Amino acid sequence: MKVTVKSLAEAAGVSRGTVDRVLHDRGAVKPEVALRIKTLAREFGYVPNRAGRALAAFKTPYKIGTLIPSIGNRFFDDVKTGINQAKEEYADLGIEVILKEVQGYDVEDHLEAVNYLVEKGCRALCLATVDTPKMRDYINKLCDDNFKIILLNNDVSGTKRLCYVGSDYQKAGATCGGMLAMFSHVSFYKILIVTGSRLMLGHNQRIQAFKQSLIEGKVNFEIVATVESNDSDIIAQEETLKALRHDPSINCVYVTGAGVQGVGAALIALGRTDLMAIAYDDLYTTKELVQAGIIKFIITQQPIRQGYHAIKRAYLALAGQLTDPCEDFITDTIIKIKANL
Amino acid sequence: MKVTVKSLAEAAGVSRGTVDRVLHDRGAVKPEVALRIKTLAREFGYVPNRAGRALAAFKTPYKIGTLIPSIGNRFFDDVKTGINQAKEEYADLGIEVILKEVQGYDVEDHLEAVNYLVEKGCRALCLATVDTPKMRDYINKLCDDNFKIILLNNDVSGTKRLCYVGSDYQKAGATCGGMLAMFSHVSFYKILIVTGSRLMLGHNQRIQAFKQSLIEGKVNFEIVATVESNDSDIIAQEETLKALRHDPSINCVYVTGAGVQGVGAALIALGRTDLMAIAYDDLYTTKELVQAGIIKFIITQQPIRQGYHAIKRAYLALAGQLTDPCEDFITDTIIKIKANL
DNA sequence: TTGAAAGCGCTAACAT
């Protein structure tokens, strides 16, 4: 038998209004009655009907706040596409998405942005943000206040967030190493690592797992140098040029963050399109480099799905459809070569 | 301003009941009135509200019929998983899924199965079926009767279906070839092709594009033999054994259909785990072969998403959310090696 | 603190 507000009300011997107040913690109900109703709801396995809710309250939509550091980072273009897909799809079920875009990874900027979303009245938040103690504490405070928090693209350690939606950076690094191990025709790899930032957990994991995987794959290699681009193409280009001039025996460049276009420019400038260049994410400019054969393969992480599912999860959480400790949504680690771009 | 049945009724100067009858072609309306309302609906861009519909008619759910040749073919396990996910997700929006499973690719069996679904009252059909004239004609007849037809996993040429949900077999074949081209450390590939059936369009496309891609990749190769397994592991094993014994210089096996486990068994039996074995789809047994290093990589096609999106498309079509000629849903062509299985 | 009632958009049964 279907469990509805009406059937709960009958079972508890109260009115539907009272049940509704209890279910939404809107107060003004005698504590013992509230408890009875809550117990009943759990016992019967009450799950709100989305259609009923959407229809009744379509003028007060679920507000979902989203924070992404997308300014100046084309990676998030696809994430935004996914966000918009979900936004349109769930519009008639009563959601409203507020998007806050920031530049870079400054904690204070991010905290301010989250605060902005909270003040806008969002009860669910999808956050692509930094892994720092301050942010962790803020997130946990919000969780305690029953905000629905989804972490997007980058997890934040030690948080009570509902779930993480994004890629498995370890697996991505290992996959890169695994691919290289298959090209065992080069007897010795002298590798230059161009990372985005040593402060980014994901980038470090990509490096760590990459090395590990090369060792397991019995690849002869040496990390000649590791340079930081701060996700800037210009810096990436300069650093790559410098490193390759300094040591022309380098025959592999591993790019873990943004700045891929800069690395490509350096390789073209030096005429070093022979070496094994590997990178992440299929930005337009990166795809061009693969097409041209300068980058041999890239590893991608389904950014569109990340944006889409973050919003979807947030909606489902607000609509009470999610069983409490809900699984992370880990996107696939996808190898792209010229043929399947 | 929001366009509803009510606002349409007011604009047309009729009652909501009449508008509803027109919108659902339920007859009993003067033709000129019907025309006027239909024109109005188009002009105003009326899109039915899913929540309203779900609520009003949840005792008469949208019936979606699904046909898959899953008996004896583990590939469809994941497709079924996706179907069930969608089924549960959309249950409270009023869908009912009727699943018809058949064995093999006999046209008559398939026609009978489709007919069964139609007689069960399904107004939308997701079909994984054969590409034959008889089936094409039947599908087109149904399309004319305003059935919503989604073709799943295998397209049927020359049909007026709403859309195709599945993989791009050409791209998959080309990707296999592209991968091989990257392993250019073997100077000459002598290739044995183990195909499922020459009657399967997808398998043929995988072969065709594979060859093409090898040529473009300037790979030295020769197709030594092409054998058929009829998607049976036993036949695949026998044929592989026979071919490898006959010509031990074969150093690459390309498996386009089911029967992967059989091929693996043959390679193990002959101690030929050195050669380059390539296959499709990540069945459990196939993954084991990759883990063991016997198959070097596989190409997969996201079967879960195929099942999920077929049902989703069918629902959206029935709910009038789909703009008429709707795009195909092509799943990604995914390369899996040991590290990202 | 609680109940009663109206209404969201749509459909189906019934009435005219």
Next chain:
DNA sequence: ATGTTAGCGCTTTCAA
């Protein structure tokens, strides 16, 4: 051939 009405599950007044 067309209009009227009730009700799906839920939220939100307003009244008690």
